[in-house]
Amino acid sequence: MTADIKEIKNFYGEAFQILNPKREVPEIEVEFYPYIGINNTIRVRSGKIFVRLAELCQTAPLEVQKALAFILIAKLLRKKVPPSASQIYRFYIKSQEIQFRAKENKRAKGRKVITTSRGEIYDLEEIFVRINSIYFKNSIQKPTLTWSARKTFRILGHHDSTHETIVISKSLDDKRVPPYVVEFIVFHEMLHVYHPTLQRDGRHYNHTPQFRRDEKKFAHYETAESWIEQNAKNFKVKSKKAKVKS
Ligand SMILES: [Zn+2]
Incomplete structure (x- = not known):
């Protein structure tokens, strides 16, 4: 099961509340970004939290999204990352990497590498x-x-x-x-x-x-x-x- 952006956003609010109960949860914006690798970023601008998640993480299951929310919010607040969160996230990334490598190997053995710089209209x-x-x-x-x-x-x-x-x-x-x-x-x-x-x-x-x-x-x-x-x-x-x- 994959999460939609609204659910994911809720995880960030929840993480903020748990990791910093004294402060009111600020406005949070979450979006997927076409990062090539697995790269997730969090930053604050004008009191608002902006989260950019790698598109590769779009298919991650709910519990992984939640774990990632706790990791990023903890980083932002300079708090200790809950061990269970980093464990869930690391385990997922590892499994993804294994899958990715398997696919790459298959591709390398199969045909030439496909370049995608040539589009349907523009090169x-x-x-x-x-x-x-x-x-x-x-x-x-x-x-x-x-x-x-x-x-x-x-x-x-x-x-x-x-x-x-x-x-x-x-x-x-x-x-x-x-x-x-x-x-x-x-x-x-x-x-x-x-x-x-x-x-x-x-x-x-x-x-x-x-x-x-x-x-x-x-x-x-x-x-x-x-x-x-x-x-x-x-x-x-x-x-x-x-x-x-x-
Ligand atoms: Zn730019």
Whole structure:
């Protein structure tokens, strides 16, 4: 049985209450993120807790979700992680890793590795080469470029520095999406390669002022931003409807 996001969110509230009973539970937002590996993050911004869970954890059973909630909240509050929680989580991750390796072995024995940079409409590699030459004097070393497995609508792109991978949301591989929008998202993720994350006082800064300044150098910056703003919602609704019909 897999958990839905609402149930998962409740676990975070519950964990907070148990680990820090004196404080009122703040607003909590939980979302899945197309991290390539198993990578879960928690942070506080303007008094609100933001949790990002790896998409790989989306299929984890309820008790694992709950254990993970306790682990992340404990980390956030600098409290001791309940041993039962880390045990449940570790056991699950181990079993997933074994499964994953088994699948990889099968794939390696079978056919060639499938690259997913070529979408139905857009080819990420081609876009990368073009953007690299126009904006970076070809200075960005080519990372792994891939479309996400799922159509994520809120997260359009992601740069994973650990695995040197740029993931672009499959939702953009669509003829209704103008090329400059896909290019802009790729450009944004390439800027993350160009401006590595700054760490200061134990915090991570991804979008530094320098990053934001460079981002505006994109030729269609404003058009792309406003397209995303205006269409992201629409687009999601349309796709959902389309799915229901078919
Ligand atoms: Zn970014």
